[in-house]
Amino acid sequence: MGSIWTVARHTISESIRNKVALSFIFMLGVLLVGLPFASKGDNTVSGAVQAFLSYSVTAVSALLSLLSIFLAKSISDDLSGKQILTLMTKPIARWKYVVGRWFGIVCIDTALLSVAGLMIYGFTMYLASRPAQDEIDAERLKGQILCARHASNFKIPDFAAEAEAKYQENVELGKYSGLAEHDEERAKNEIQAQMIGRWRAVWPRESRLFEFEDVRCDRSPESMIHLRYVHHVAGFPPDEIVKYTWIFGDPEKGTALYPAPRRDYIDRIHTVSVPADCVAPDNTLQVVFENLNPYVQFGEVQYDNTVVFQKDDAVQVYFQVGTFGGNLTRTLSLVLCKLAFLAAIGVAFATVFSFPVACLGAFSVLLLATTKEFLLDSVSWIPEKGSLGLAQFLLNNIVRGIYFIIPNFDKFNSLDLLVDGRNVTLMWVLLTIGSLVLIKTTILLIAGCLMFMRREVDEVSL
Amino acid sequence: MSKASLPVVQTVGLNKVFKDFWRRPRVSAVQNLNIEIKPGEVFGLLGPNGSGKSTAIKMLLGLLYPTKGRISIFGRPPTDVAIKQRIGYLPEESYLYRFLDARETLDFYGRLFRQHGQVRRERRDMLLDMVGLQHESKRRIGEYSKGMARRIGLAQALINDPEFLVLDEPTSGLDPIGTRQIKDVIRRLGDMGKTILLSSHLLADVEDVCDRVCILYGGKVQAEGTIKELLAQKDVTQIRADKLRTDTIEEIKSVVERRESKSIEVSVPTGRLENLFLKIVEDAQAAKVETSGAGQAGAIPEFLGAATDDGGTLIQSLIQAADKEVKSEPVPMASPESVAPKPSQKVLDELTKPKQPAHEPGQSSEEATPSTSPVGPTKPVQADRSIIEGLMGQSDSAAEKDRGNG
Numbered sequence: 001m002g003s004i005w006t007v008a009r010h011t012i013s014e015s016i017r018n019k020v021a022l023s024f025i026f027m028l029g030v031l032l033v034g035l036p037f038a039s040k041g042d043n044t045v046s047g048a049v050q051a052f053l054s055y056s057v058t059a060v061s062a063l064l065s066l067l068s069i070f071l072a073k074s075i076s077d078d079l080s081g082k083q084i085l086t087l088m089t090k091p092i093a094r095w096k097y098v099v100g101r102w103f104g105i106v107c108i109d110t111a112l113l114s115v116a117g118l119m120i121y122g123f124t125m126y127l128a129s130r131p132a133q134d135e136i137d138a139e140r141l142k143g144q145i146l147c148a149r150h151a152s153n154f155k156i157p158d159f160a161a162e163a164e165a166k167y168q169e170n171v172e173l174g175k176y177s178g179l180a181e182h183d184e185e186r187a188k189n190e191i192q193a194q195m196i197g198r199w200r201a202v203w204p205r206e207s208r209l210f211e212f213e214d215v216r217c218d219r220s221p222e223s224m225i226h227l228r229y230v231h232h233v234a235g236f237p238p239d240e241i242v243k244y245t246w247i248f249g250d251p252e253k254g255t256a257l258y259p260a261p262r263r264d265y266i267d268r269i270h271t272v273s274v275p276a277d278c279v280a281p282d283n284t285l286q287v288v289f290e291n292l293n294p295y296v297q298f299g300e301v302q303y304d305n306t307v308v309f310q311k312d313d314a315v316q317v318y319f320q321v322g323t324f325g326g327n328l329t330r331t332l333s334l335v336l337c338k339l340a341f342l343a344a345i346g347v348a349f350a351t352v353f354s355f356p357v358a359c360l361g362a363f364s365v366l367l368l369a370t371t372k373e374f375l376l377d378s379v380s381w382i383p384e385k386g387s388l389g390l391a392q393f394l395l396n397n398i399v400r401g402i403y404f405i406i407p408n409f410d411k412f413n414s415l416d417l418l419v420d421g422r423n424v425t426l427m428w429v430l431l432t433i434g435s436l437v438l439i440k441t442t443i444l445l446i447a448g449c450l451m452f453m454r455r456e457v458d459e460v461s462l
Numbered sequence: 463m464s465k466a467s468l469p470v471v472q473t474v475g476l477n478k479v480f481k482d483f484w485r486r487p488r489v490s491a492v493q494n495l496n497i498e499i500k501p502g503e504v505f506g507l508l509g510p511n512g513s514g515k516s517t518a519i520k521m522l523l524g525l526l527y528p529t530k531g532r533i534s535i536f537g538r539p540p541t542d543v544a545i546k547q548r549i550g551y552l553p554e555e556s557y558l559y560r561f562l563d564a565r566e567t568l569d570f571y572g573r574l575f576r577q578h579g580q581v582r583r584e585r586r587d588m589l590l591d592m593v594g595l596q597h598e599s600k601r602r603i604g605e606y607s608k609g610m611a612r613r614i615g616l617a618q619a620l621i622n623d624p625e626f627l628v629l630d631e632p633t634s635g636l637d638p639i640g641t642r643q644i645k646d647v648i649r650r651l652g653d654m655g656k657t658i659l660l661s662s663h664l665l666a667d668v669e670d671v672c673d674r675v676c677i678l679y680g681g682k683v684q685a686e687g688t689i690k691e692l693l694a695q696k697d698v699t700q701i702r703a704d705k706l707r708t709d710t711i712e713e714i715k716s717v718v719e720r721r722e723s724k725s726i727e728v729s730v731p732t733g734r735l736e737n738l739f740l741k742i743v744e745d746a747q748a749a750k751v752e753t754s755g756a757g758q759a760g761a762i763p764e765f766l767g768a769a770t771d772d773g774g775t776l777i778q779s780l781i782q783a784a785d786k787e788v789k790s791e792p793v794p795m796a797s798p799e800s801v802a803p804k805p806s807q808k809v810l811d812e813l814t815k816p817k818q819p820a821h822e823p824g825q826s827s828e829e830a831t832p833s834t835s836p837v838g839p840t841k842p843v844q845a846d847r848s849i850i851e852g853l854m855g856q857s858d859s860a861a862e863k864d865r866g867n868g
Contacts (some may be wrong), residue, residue: 002576003571003574003576006570006573006574009573010559010570013561013562013566014559014561014781017561017562018561081557082553082555082557083557083558083559084557085520085525085551085553085575086551086553086557086558086571086615086618088523088524089523089524089525089546089549089550089551089628090546090571090574091543091544091546091547091574091577092543092546092574093543093577135558196737208836250504294636456525456526456527457526458525458526
């Protein structure tokens with residue numbers, strides 16, 4: 001560890017003396033100081049805070065990604081400047097030199113990210129301290145942004161038994177007898193999907209019970225829980241408004257009951273906040289949705305007033321589980337994991353290539369990692385087996401092979417959650433450390449070390 | 463073979479072929495190199511540019527891999543990290559970090575040897591003193607002249623008190639004083655029992671310091687042996703004497719002609735320009751002519767094995783050698799101990815005399831303030847360039863006067 005730390009220290013000192021890190025610190029400073037005053041959002045305080053968080057974390061992440069790649073040039077510089085000749089005659093294993101360089105870059109990233117994190121936190125608090133536009137703005141800021149909330153999805157009822165019964169009924173009615181191909185399992189699944197689809201649609205004057213489990217919140221009346229929902233309506237009401245009531249609580253379990261009548265615009269995200277004592281002691285929560293829109297109007301049945309909750313996350317209950325500071329720390333930890341990976345990419349390339357080539361290679365990986373989902377989607381049409389020849393072979397084996405090692409950076413991006421005040425879980429951070437740092441970064445570093453150990457460190461001109 | 467008698471370096475059938483991008487053989491840099499360097503030996507690798515000296519050295523250090531053949535350093539392969547603890551290397555250029563200053567440079571390399579803070583700092587200061595960079599230690603290496611960079615390069619090679627020192631063109635870029643100092647360091651390190659591999663195309667360097675040499679050309683060994691073996695002129699006899707009268711010379715001539723039927727050549731020997739130059743500079747230093755850049759070299763640090771009570775500073779040995787050699791033709795260099803033991807008392811007195819506090823007119827107090835401690839042999843005093851400048855300018859008369867007195 002001694003030699004690794006010596007090289008890491010040297011890398012830190014080098015980056016400061018050569019003004020690489022300093023120039024990035026300057027850029028970060030300018031950005032972070034300027035952004036709070038430039039962030040307006042929707043002209044509410046909560047909007048400005050969300051805009052600032054979004055821009056600042058993105059900018060810090062992007063700048064430090066560039067820095068991580070640039071700093072890896074210290075290895076290329078040692079090779080081209082031949083300082084490596086002096087260095088490699090000292091008692092330091094080559095792998096320790098490579099790891100030391102990487103570790104130095106990660107230390108610089110950590111230091112800068114910490115400073116940036118403190119600045120982001122400070123400026124967020126500064127923005128939040130400004131007078132809110134109204135109570136909703138203040139409540140949104142406090143309860144939905146400057147916090148770490150856990151989101152729990154509703155439980156979809158199990159329709160397996162009913163689907164089975166319906167299937168048997170269909171068989172008895174001979175609905176499948178005329179079909180050339182009949183798959184029993186598939187037919188049952190289709191029936192069950194139809195039943196779930198119908199369950200998601202709440203007809204006028206009907207109600208629907210949404211059950212949530214594992215709502216581990218502070219159940220005191222002072223504490224609040226938030227129901228976040230988005231719905232569609234079968235028809236398009238002329239005023240774009242639907243009427244309904246949410247009723248929170250379970251009388252059988254002795255919880256408080258809170259009815260929340262609403263008149264909301266359709267196709268938008270809405271939030272209802274109620275005291276947390278409507279949650280049962282077994283951490284379950286019942287919420288009943290009553291569609292108050294008329295069933296019959298002008299002598300006709302109004303199917304158009306059917307409210308549909310299409311997706312599994314169409315109704316979610318949020319409750320606070322942590323602080324904004326903790327959430328920001330975990331978000332920046334995920335950023336640091338990405339930076340460690342990028343530093344390893346840069347270092348691995350620099351052990352073989354000169355600076356411009358290594359830099360270009362590392363940037364390519366950054367691009368591929370950022371657009372992985374999109375690019376994999378673009379080749380997903382190609383069957384794994386078939387007769388497309390070389391193109392198929394290349395796309396299936398090389399592209400997918402490359403993507404085995406290149407991570408999907410979107411999976412490690414928790415910015416949306418941070419901005420939305422949703423909890424970035426510690427488990428997520430730990431899993432990212434495991435998969436991105438301990439596995440993929442280590443693989444890259446081992447590759448870099450092996451390449452560096454095999455190569456001659458000097459080119460002799462005769 | 464006992465462990466003590468194991469050669470420090472042994473190469474067997476060493477070959478190095480450089481290949482191009484397509485892996486086609488391009489240049490055969492070293493061919494069938496077989497050398498053996500014994501402990502305590504100062505071994506010279508001699509050859510013109512491109513003869514494969516540096517390639518051979520880099521293979522010995524594990525920086526390049528041989529195409530064929532075997533290398534053993536202290537009985538281990540050169541890629542073994544553990545043996546690097548015992549090796550010091552000065553490359554053909556001082557490839558150091560330009561953004562670090564001299565102290566930081568030595569500190570960095572000292573850390574790689576896992577030296578503790580106190581030891582590291584002591585060694586650093588002693589080495590800076592030895593190479594005459596104590597006063598320039600806070601300047602960035604990037605601002606150093608080539609000669610100063612060579613000096614700090616040598617210091618970093620000695621930071622670990624190496625048993626085996628590899629010096630590739632150690633005197634390149636150095637002025638005559640620097641060259642002489644480095645050669646003296648090499649000689650003295652050799653005397654202390656260090657094994658040294660010296661590569662150079664400067665014949666005088668190798669001749670002055672090496673016990674044994676190997677001459678390379680085209681990557682092949684052309685000759686190998688001790689300096690004495692290689693340079694002996696067995697068909698010539700040389701008689702040296704103090705100044706003789708003309709009639710005595712004539713008589714000797716007649717005796718030789720009568721007995722051997724051979725004619726003899728009689729001439730007055732001349733001193734070496736190097737020694738004359740050194741004498742001039744030393745006189746200027748004694749006269750405390752202002753200078754900048756590398757100062758005078760100090761003592762060999764104690765940790766390298768120098769005796770504490772030998773008073774053996776480089777300046778003393780240089781003065782001793784120059785004082786004697788300027789008067790007569792030197793024979794090939796002997797060890798410093800064999801050089802005339804009597805130091806030039808006048809110069810030593812000058813060097814050890816405390817500086818006068820009086821200010822010269824028009825001189826700033828900072829410029830005129832003398833060193834607070836007596837200027838001893840281990841204290842770097844002034845640097846070379848402005849000594850020369852001083853000699854060319856206003857100090858001419860003083861230097862002339864000193865020389866006249868000397």
